Amino acid sequence: MSTILEERKDQIHLSGEGAIDMACNRESLAGAVSQRACVFCGSRVVLYPIADALHLVHGPIGCAVYTWDIRGALSSGPELHRLSFSTDLQETDVIFGGEKKLEAALDELIDRHSPKAAFVYSTCIVGIIGDDLEAVCRKMSEKKGIPVLPVQSEGFKGSKREGYLAACKAMFKLIGNGDVSDISPLSINIFGDFNLAGEIWIIREYFEKMGVQVVANVTGDGRVADIQRCHGAALNLVQCSGATLDLAKMMEEEFGIPYERVSYLGIEDMADSLYKVADFFKDKDPGILERTQKLVKEELQVLMPELARYRKDLEGKKVAMYVGGSFKAFSLVKAFRHLGMKVVLVGSQTGTREDYAELEQITDPGTVIIDDANPLELSHFIKEKDVDVFVGGVKERPIAFKLGVGFCDHNHERKEALEGFVGMLNFAREIHASAMSPVWQFVPRRAGRMTEEKKEAVNE
Amino acid sequence: MSKVKTPKPNFVSTTNACKLCTPLGASMAFRGVEGAIPFLHGSQGCATYMRRYIISHFREPVDIASSALGEKNAIYGGGPNLKKGILNVMKKYEPQVIGVATTCLTETIGDDVPMNLKEFRDEFGDLDLPELVEVSTPSYSGTHTDGWHGAVRSLVEQLCTAKVPETGRVSILPNMVSCEDVRHLFDICRDFGIPATILPDISETLDGPALEDYVKIPSGGTPVSEIREMSGAKATIEFGRCLPKQTGGTSLEKRFGVTNHRIGLPMGLRESDALFETLESVSGNPVPRRFELERGRLIDAYVDGHKYVFGKRAVVYGEEDLVVGLCAFLAEIGVDVVLAGTGARGKGLEAAISRVTDGVARMAPEVREAVDFHDIAAEAESLKPDLLIGHSKGYRYAEAWGVPLVRVGFPVHDRFGGQRILTLGYKGALNLFDRVVNAVIEKKQADSSVGYGYI
Ligand code: SF4
Ligand code: SF4
Numbered sequence: 068m069s070t071i072l073e074e075r076k077d078q079i080h081l082s083g084e085g086a087i088d089m090a091c092n093r094e095s096l097a098g099a100v101s102q103r104a105c106v107f108c109g110s111r112v113v114l115y116p117i118a119d120a121l122h123l124v125h126g127p128i129g130c131a132v133y134t135w136d137i138r139g140a141l142s143s144g145p146e147l148h149r150l151s152f153s154t155d156l157q158e159t160d161v162i163f164g165g166e167k168k169l170e171a172a173l174d175e176l177i178d179r180h181s182p183k184a185a186f187v188y189s190t191c192i193v194g195i196i197g198d199d200l201e202a203v204c205r206k207m208s209e210k211k212g213i214p215v216l217p218v219q220s221e222g223f224k225g226s227k228r229e230g231y232l233a234a235c236k237a238m239f240k241l242i243g244n245g246d247v248s249d250i251s252p253l254s255i256n257i258f259g260d261f262n263l264a265g266e267i268w269i270i271r272e273y274f275e276k277m278g279v280q281v282v283a284n285v286t287g288d289g290r291v292a293d294i295q296r297c298h299g300a301a302l303n304l305v306q307c308s309g310a311t312l313d314l315a316k317m318m319e320e321e322f323g324i325p326y327e328r329v330s331y332l333g334i335e336d337m338a339d340s341l342y343k344v345a346d347f348f349k350d351k352d353p354g355i356l357e358r359t360q361k362l363v364k365e366e367l368q369v370l371m372p373e374l375a376r377y378r379k380d381l382e383g384k385k386v387a388m389y390v391g392g393s394f395k396a397f398s399l400v401k402a403f404r405h406l407g408m409k410v411v412l413v414g415s416q417t418g419t420r421e422d423y424a425e426l427e428q429i430t431d432p433g434t435v436i437i438d439d440a441n442p443l444e445l446s447h448f449i450k451e452k453d454v455d456v457f458v459g460g461v462k463e464r465p466i467a468f469k470l471g472v473g474f475c476d477h478n479h480e481r482k483e484a485l486e487g488f489v490g491m492l493n494f495a496r497e498i499h500a501s502a503m504s505p506v507w508q509f510v511p512r513r514a515g516r517m518t519e520e521k522k523e524a525v526n527e
Numbered sequence: 528m529s530k531v532k533t534p535k536p537n538f539v540s541t542t543n544a545c546k547l548c549t550p551l552g553a554s555m556a557f558r559g560v561e562g563a564i565p566f567l568h569g570s571q572g573c574a575t576y577m578r579r580y581i582i583s584h585f586r587e588p589v590d591i592a593s594s595a596l597g598e599k600n601a602i603y604g605g606g607p608n609l610k611k612g613i614l615n616v617m618k619k620y621e622p623q624v625i626g627v628a629t630t631c632l633t634e635t636i637g638d639d640v641p642m643n644l645k646e647f648r649d650e651f652g653d654l655d656l657p658e659l660v661e662v663s664t665p666s667y668s669g670t671h672t673d674g675w676h677g678a679v680r681s682l683v684e685q686l687c688t689a690k691v692p693e694t695g696r697v698s699i700l701p702n703m704v705s706c707e708d709v710r711h712l713f714d715i716c717r718d719f720g721i722p723a724t725i726l727p728d729i730s731e732t733l734d735g736p737a738l739e740d741y742v743k744i745p746s747g748g749t750p751v752s753e754i755r756e757m758s759g760a761k762a763t764i765e766f767g768r769c770l771p772k773q774t775g776g777t778s779l780e781k782r783f784g785v786t787n788h789r790i791g792l793p794m795g796l797r798e799s800d801a802l803f804e805t806l807e808s809v810s811g812n813p814v815p816r817r818f819e820l821e822r823g824r825l826i827d828a829y830v831d832g833h834k835y836v837f838g839k840r841a842v843v844y845g846e847e848d849l850v851v852g853l854c855a856f857l858a859e860i861g862v863d864v865v866l867a868g869t870g871a872r873g874k875g876l877e878a879a880i881s882r883v884t885d886g887v888a889r890m891a892p893e894v895r896e897a898v899d900f901h902d903i904a905a906e907a908e909s910l911k912p913d914l915l916i917g918h919s920k921g922y923r924y925a926e927a928w929g930v931p932l933v934r935v936g937f938p939v940h941d942r943f944g945g946q947r948i949l950t951l952g953y954k955g956a957l958n959l960f961d962r963v964v965n966a967v968i969e970k971k972q973a974d975s976s977v978g979y980g981y982i
Contacts, residue, residue, distance in 0.1 A: 076692055095571050095595045098612030099619075099739055105572025126667040127550030127631045128541065128870075133576035135920070149923075155541040160667040161635060172540035191632040192667070195601060223570035223632065442590055444790050446741035461579050465588040469741050511739040 075099065078439055080423065083432030102389070102462050103416045105222030107190050108134070109230020112479055114186050114237065116261050117289040118142035121182035125169050125191030125200065130222070131155075137262040138479045142288050147182055156192065166198050173207045173215065183291035184214040186237060187473070194221030197439045214291075216240055223235065227391070228309070228417050235314035238285065238294060242318065245292060247299025251280040253348050253355070254300040258315055259307035259480060259522050260331065260486070269487040270331050273341060276362050277355055279348065285311055289412045300472050302347055304329045304340070307392055309366060327481025331486035332395060332494075333402035338363045354443070366488035374405060377495040382407035382477040384502055387441060387449055388458035393418035393426065399458060399477070400429055404475045406495055411452040439512030450512075456502045473501030542901035543920070545844050546626040548666035550702070551577045554591050557660075559709075560725020561748035564592060564621030568609050568640060569630030571595040584945050585706075585733045587745070592616045592625075593665065596632065603812060605633050606643045613647060617657060620743045623751055624686075626678060632951035634665035648703050659749060660685045671869045672846050674815040675703050678769055679726060682754055683727050683775035691759035696722045697809050698757045698785070700765040700775050703937060706946040708733035708955065710820040715802075715952060718817055719823060724753040724760065726775065734946045746966070758783035759895055762809045766792045767873075768879035769847040791876055791883055792848050793951050794959070794963030795856030796825060798883060821953035828957055829860055832964040837861035837912025839915035839967060840904060842910060843892075844917040845872040845936040849950075853916055853935070854882035854892065856956055862963070863890055865910045868898035914966055919945075935959070 074096055084180050088402040095101035107124075111134050115122060124131035135151030142148065154172050169187070177185060185207070189200050200217040212247045216237045220230050255274065260267045274281055283289070283297035296490040303315045303326035308441040315326035327347070329340035386408050390396050395416040400410050412439035413426055428435050433450050446466050449457060457467035460478035467474040475497050477485065485494045554565035559974055567574040574593035592615075594600075594608040613625060629640055640661045648656060662681040664674045679700055699712060709730035716723035731747025747938045754800075757763070757779055765776035768791045768900055776787040788809070793802035799822075803814050839862050844855045847869040854864050867880055877894040893910075895902065915925045918936040925932035939945025951956045966980055 087562065096615060096617030097595045097608045098566070098592045099590050099595070100574075100590045100616075101571055101595065103571055103574065104575045105570055108572055127548060128544050128546060128670075129551070129576065129631075129666050131541070131542045133580050134549055135543060137579075147873070151543050153541045153544065155544065156667050158665070161631075161665075161667050168539060175538060175885070176540050176542075191601070191630075192573075192635050195632065196634045196978075222572040223596050224598050226571075234680070250889075406830070442588060443743060461582055465582055465586060466741060468586075469588060469735075469738065471737065509735050 076439065079444070080427065080436045082427050082434040082436060091290045095439055101439055102441060102460075103190075103439060104227055106224050106233065107188060107220040107222045107228065107359075108226035109310075110136070110188060110218045110220035110234040110237075111230070112227070112261070113231055113234035113286060115148055116140035116286045117184075117186075117291065117294070118140070118148045119183045120289050121147060121176055121180055121185040122188070123154070123169075123172060123176060123185060124188045124190060125154045125193050125198070126156055126188075127192060127238040128155045130152055130188075138261065139482045140261045141265050141289055142262075142269070146260065147180055151349070157497075158270070161192065161196055164196060164198055166194065166203050169200075169203050172205065173203070177207070177213065177215075180307045182213065184216065184241065186216050186218050188218045188220050190220070196372055213398045214241055224400065226305075228415060232313050233312045235311060235317065237316055239317050241291065241294045243295070243298050243322070245296025245299075246297050250282055250299035251294070252301060252351050254277060254280040254282050255284055255344060256283045256297045256300045257281055257287075258285045258303055258305045258311040258326070260284065263479060264482050264484040266331070266484045266486040266490060269484060269489060273342070273362060273487065277341065277358050278352065279344060279355075285314065291493050292490045297499075298324065298457055300324065304344065306330055309392065309394070328394075330394065330398040332398035332490070334367070334405060334488065334491055335401050336398045337491070344354050346505040352495060359465055370488050370492055373492055374495055377410045377499045378405070380406045380493075380499060380503055383453060384408050384455040385411050386456045386458065386498075387412035387445075387452065387475065388453040388477070389414040389437075389463055390448040390459065391416050393422035395477070396426060397429065400426070402491065402494060405491075406498060408456070408498075410434060411454060412437065414438065414445070432492065439514065446470060456463060456498055469509055471513040473498075473507070475501050535752075538901065541899045543897050544870055545868060545903075545920070547580070547671035548573075548577075548631075549664035549669045549671060549674035550628040550630050550666065551580065551675070552624065552671030553662050553664050553678035553804065554828050555581060555671075555703070555729070555733075556675045556676075556682075556727045557624070557626030557628070557746075558589065558622050558627070559729040560749050560754070561746075561750045562657075562744055563621050563626055563748060564590060564622045564624070564744060566592040566612065566616060566625050566627045567630055568594045568605060568627055568638065569596060569632045570601075575629045580938065583940045587733055587735060588741075588945075589733075590620070590743075594724050600621070601632060603638060603936035605638065606646070607636050607721050609638070609640070609643050610647050610650070614651070617654070622657045622744060624658045624660060626943050627683075628664045628674065628678065629662075630664070631666050634663065641870070647659060653771075658686060672703060672848070672871060673771070673831045676774060679774065680775045680778060682726065682777050683757060686751060686754045687757045687779070689755075689758065691756045693761070694759040695754050696724055696753070696756070696760045697806070698760045698763040698779070699723055699725045700763065701725055701951075702766040703771075703846050704766075704792070704951060705948045706730045706947050708951045711949055711951055712802070715806065715818070717805050718815040719810045721761075721806070721811050721880060724749060724757060726754060726757075745755060758785060760785055762786045762788055764788045764790065764791060764805055764809070767848040768883065769874040769876060783980070791855065792852035793888060793955075794823070794852030795859050796829075796953070797859065797862050797887075798852060798855045800954060813839075822955070825953045825957050828960050832960065833861060835964050835967050838863060838965060839913040840865045840911060842866045842868075842912040842917075844868040844898065844915075847871050847876055847879075847896075849936050850876065850884055850903050851879045852950070854888075856959060857916075857963075858884035858888035860960065860963070861889070864888075864892035865912060866895065866903065866906065867892045867894040868903055872897040914970075916963070931970050932957075933966050
């Protein structure tokens, strides 16, 4: 197939066709128009929702400006995270070094905003000119009396994954400094949820109903003080494909706190996650199992009849998804089953070998599994599989639309809550609106198909 | 007439920048060439971020390739990746042109792109190579408009290399305008009876129709053959009063003696008159009646609506030449621009504004280069604006101050149709006028306890 470069062939697999052996975690191929971002992007995604911290991007203007409030992460209080701070390096800084400017910028911004901590992100160019971020941050920490933390996120030093690690390392320096005396034995930290469209508030409410205290949100609607004392929690819940997994591992090692991997997307995964927590605490509080069952039952009673209505229309429609982390893909595959839809393509930017093996397990034979795809490959498969709905991010949207295919935004920029039971309903509603709109009748590629269908119907 | 100078804030850090980075402008300009694909020489992240940003405005696929440099390349040089990347793009996209723009990273490590491209041509001379155009775009010394103008100049200098016989065409270098603006310019030239080459022409490539299939590179854009023949044009007309000294237009004049008319962005009545006069002289044809009517309607509208907007205080920000054009237009309708700001520096913004508002403006605005939104906000108290005019990114501030934002320029991320906002010519001025007057009226209605339904 001419759209697929020879060097990319072992990053594409068909479910059920022989052993899966995906080449992944590779550097993106030069000239391949990858949908991937950079290390900096990874760090920024993870840390950005900490709302009372200052996020200063040390570099030329672009890296900061392209990440200015593009996510949907909401805060219930301070909103410092929604501003875009940069040292906006100029030619002289590049020649003589940017440390002085960084120091002055921190001085100015910390005085202006009184943040609880500051994260300083290094970008590609900072890695090249060799500014000593550690030293500047140490100095400013002392001077200002708040943690000033370097995030080593030079873009070229890998992919988003390395950025996650850099973010976790920076956050880990905060942990262990806060008072934990009033923390309940039934307590958790929520890791890897970014409070897109207020999702973490939905999840927190479930836990509150179960009688579980949430110590820290890491990082959606996050606060520095909560993170500083989050080592007092009994359990860490890690969502998402490993954005905060490293942090959970560090905490397990250092503080002996266990972690569970969870997902709040879709019915089973949401319920399973709650049951996992109930199970964990059942010795300390036997009543928790019953409370959890009751919660799930009540939610499902509301949800299921509504879903059934959407399902009627959506039954048999075909869907493709291209997501950042593959963990999300697992939940989505299951969620689409509830809508009666067939998943025909699953791709991710940063999946691991194990992730893809699991995807191969849970998808129907013939499903395309793809790592680090690009617009040409995606459009090729959308056509070949005759997809009705595509799930992805902003960069994928116009590809779907140009091909006359419905689209659902399921990334960090979404503004619609899709987690939890109520999120499943929102999700169904959005998929329904994406697939059932009459506009597809007018799109050239689909218009042809519709007339064919009509002809067939007449002939029958 | 005089105004009290408020002390200007002098911040070290940038908060909510009012500019974008250089290669983004270059990528957008390259997208306006037929069969072209932009290629960023740097790490993957920059290209992805810029794609995302441009896509959100135009709502079109925007493929920007990258040499996807990793750590080793950053140390040993990115040349090999650049070549490999170009080969891959050739294989997959079969482009006629690859527009290579550097990024901060490759500028800093000192990659010699012209040399790399020369080597590439020598090495792969047996293949059917696309045109390779390069532009140097470090973001630490410029903004996205520098990238745009740089790319346009590179296209002209690297593709138009020989004098050709007279073509009877006119070349227009329109600056960073919308897709709709470019379409309008084509209409104007057609009615003048003069064939035009517009560079870049994003009218179709960044605002395409729904099609049967996904096209790798959208149709439309300035044909390479026309760029080659710009040396034989009757004249070049370039828009902008804050342009760099050396541009595509000056280069054509110097090398091939093609007269370069540098006029402002034709926004508002007087700056549009300048365009129509220029076209009259270049084409040798009188202004078609259609545009005389448009001009008349514009003045008629100015009269009808003048009371609603007279004396209103506006903050205007964005690309330097857009700001100049808006000031020209606003001065004509009696709106006082209290602050005119751009994120760029060293553009002679103040002089340009005073020139285009001469004789009509009631006051000279405070003019600020290298401004960000924090700077603007710091003066909100004393500025007391009634409205903001600029791209979407001023939204938070407009909201905080309870004043309307009239969206124009790039990017428009929170409304539909940014690519279809018409600003040029009499028709563009009319469109802007309606939007400004209606913004003022809407605000009046929203604030009124009575809610007049008959204005
Ligand atoms: S490194 Fe330079 S080119 Fe890349 S996004 Fe940042 S400012 Fe733009
Ligand atoms: S310069 Fe580096 S850090 Fe910034 S966006 Fe580009 S790849 Fe990412």
